[in-house]
Amino acid sequence: MDIKESRRHIRIASLNLSHYVCVDKDGEGMGRTLNVSESGILLEIYFPIDMNQELSLAIAFEDTLLDISGKVVHCKAVKGERFRTGIEFLKVDGSDRQFLKKFVKTFREQKMDQAVLETDFPELNLVKRGKVRDVYEVDQDLLIVATDRISAYDVVMPDPVPGKGKILTQISLFWFDVMSDLADNHVISGDPGDYPEICKPYAEKLRGRSMLVKKAEPLPIECIVRGYISGSGWKSYKESGTVCGIQLPGGLKESEKLPEPLFTPSTKAETGEHDINISFDEAAEIIGTPLAEKVRSLSLEIYRKGTELADKKGIIIADTKFEFGLIGDGLILIDEVLTPDSSRFWPKASYKAGGAQKSFDKQYVRDYLVSINWNKKPPAPFLPKEVVTNTHEKYSEALKMLTGKVVLQSEKV
Numbered sequence: 001m002d003i004k005e006s007r008r009h010i011r012i013a014s015l016n017l018s019h020y021v022c023v024d025k026d027g028e029g030m031g032r033t034l035n036v037s038e039s040g041i042l043l044e045i046y047f048p049i050d051m052n053q054e055l056s057l058a059i060a061f062e063d064t065l066l067d068i069s070g071k072v073v074h075c076k077a078v079k080g081e082r083f084r085t086g087i088e089f090l091k092v093d094g095s096d097r098q099f100l101k102k103f104v105k106t107f108r109e110q111k112m113d114q115a116v117l118e119t120d121f122p123e124l125n126l127v128k129r130g131k132v133r134d135v136y137e138v139d140q141d142l143l144i145v146a147t148d149r150i151s152a153y154d155v156v157m158p159d160p161v162p163g164k165g166k167i168l169t170q171i172s173l174f175w176f177d178v179m180s181d182l183a184d185n186h187v188i189s190g191d192p193g194d195y196p197e198i199c200k201p202y203a204e205k206l207r208g209r210s211m212l213v214k215k216a217e218p219l220p221i222e223c224i225v226r227g228y229i230s231g232s233g234w235k236s237y238k239e240s241g242t243v244c245g246i247q248l249p250g251g252l253k254e255s256e257k258l259p260e261p262l263f264t265p266s267t268k269a270e271t272g273e274h275d276i277n278i279s280f281d282e283a284a285e286i287i288g289t290p291l292a293e294k295v296r297s298l299s300l301e302i303y304r305k306g307t308e309l310a311d312k313k314g315i316i317i318a319d320t321k322f323e324f325g326l327i328g329d330g331l332i333l334i335d336e337v338l339t340p341d342s343s344r345f346w347p348k349a350s351y352k353a354g355g356a357q358k359s360f361d362k363q364y365v366r367d368y369l370v371s372i373n374w375n376k377k378p379p380a381p382f383l384p385k386e387v388v389t390n391t392h393e394k395y396s397e398a399l400k401m402l403t404g405k406v407v408l409q410s411e412k413v
């Protein structure tokens with residue numbers, strides 16, 4: 001299809017059900033479909049479009065190309081230089097309408113069955129859309145919904161990994177339970193049947209991927225524990241022999257087990273920024289020494305217990321990040337715990353120090369992104385189907401090894 005031939009200033013040509021190439025007079029950008037109905041389409045694209053502008057769209061679906069005209073009825077900047085753009089279809093008749101109906105139906109089915117890229121629960125108060133989680137306020141508590149979004153280098157990919165949100169939620173619930181004798185945590189329930197009445201209409205969407213939690217004041221530091229030297233720790237060690245100001249013995253190899261697990265905190269960056277590693281003293285300056293000591297010892301204890309258990313199931317947890325929060329004076333473990341998103345998970349069977357390791361986490365996606373020389377700035381490139389499928393497999397295997405549970409890609413658990 002010749003998407004370059006712009007009939008009226010902008011032409012939007014679909015690649016498939018959820019992705020679009022948008023061409024304006026200055027070049028082309030990418031976008032994705034957030035929603036579609038018979039009267040219009042909601043896109044997320046990387047340049048603004050003037051309101052009321054008429055444009056032509058091409059919807060490609062099942063080997064057919066439908067040309068329709070639309071009018072921009074909404075265009076609002078969202079984070080990450082993206083624009084949420086609503087386009088109302090102008091007249092669609094006869095067989096074109098039939099085609100559009102089928103497209104809408106298939107899009108909806110796919111969205112329902114396969115992946116949750118973004119949630120929209122109009123009756124609930126959305127307080128934050130993180131890179132992965134949509135957080136709603138429900139009475140005094142929070143409803144945290146893990147979507148299937150995947151981020152790499154702090155940028156959210158345009159493609160979801162179907163079932164990932166459920167996998168992360170199930171892994172976290174497993175660990176919150178295992179760690180409950182070491183640390184109080186934020187979980188009230190992971191079962192939509194227990195949620196307040198106002199959540200009931202959304203129970204099916206919420207099942208498996210959500211938790212009702214106690215709202216805490218998150219500490220402004222991330223509690224990172226490293227048991228093996230890898231990633232930014234390895235980079236720093238090669239340059240200076242230290243990690244976050246901690247002197248390490250000479251001659252360590254990449255991915256080698258450290259003599260003792262290290263507590264290496266970082267700042268908690270605002271959305272779009274990167275976290276910065278800090279020393280323990282700097283962490284103590286930010287949150288006070290007594291609290292810093294407490295989260296250090298808790299983080300190390302939780303990490304130790306987690307690695308012992310994971311080791312028995314064939315997984316090395318090389319490093320991880322915890323978040324703690326305060327409710328009054330009470331310190332609790334919040335967010336997610338020992339998941340492949342917050343940790344490096346390596347299969348024990350193939351572990352060998354002296355290089356990078358195979359992993360159950362998104363290292364696979366990172367490697368793909370490096371292989372295509374992406375500049376790590378939005379917009380992120382589309383992920384090939386096999387990268388999405390293999391990533392699902394890896395997350396899924398981690399869940400299975402740890403808990404015995406399975407989440408299918410066309411998941412209905």
Ligand SMILES: Nc1ncnc2c1ncn2[C@@H]1O[C@H](COP(=O)(O)OP(=O)(O)OP(=O)(O)O)[C@@H](O)[C@H]1O
Nearest residue numbers: 130131132133135186213214215216218271334335
């Ligand atoms: N019990 C809780 N009380 C308050 N906030 C919480 C609680 N549990 C988790 N959070 C916050 O909810 C958000 C979860 O969203 P997600 O993991 O997608 O964010 P993120 O992109 O990692 O966000 P950030 O960039 O702020 O770390 C995080 O900001 C986390 O700090």
Ligand SMILES: [Mg+2]
Nearest residue numbers: 130131132335
């Ligand atoms: Mg997070």
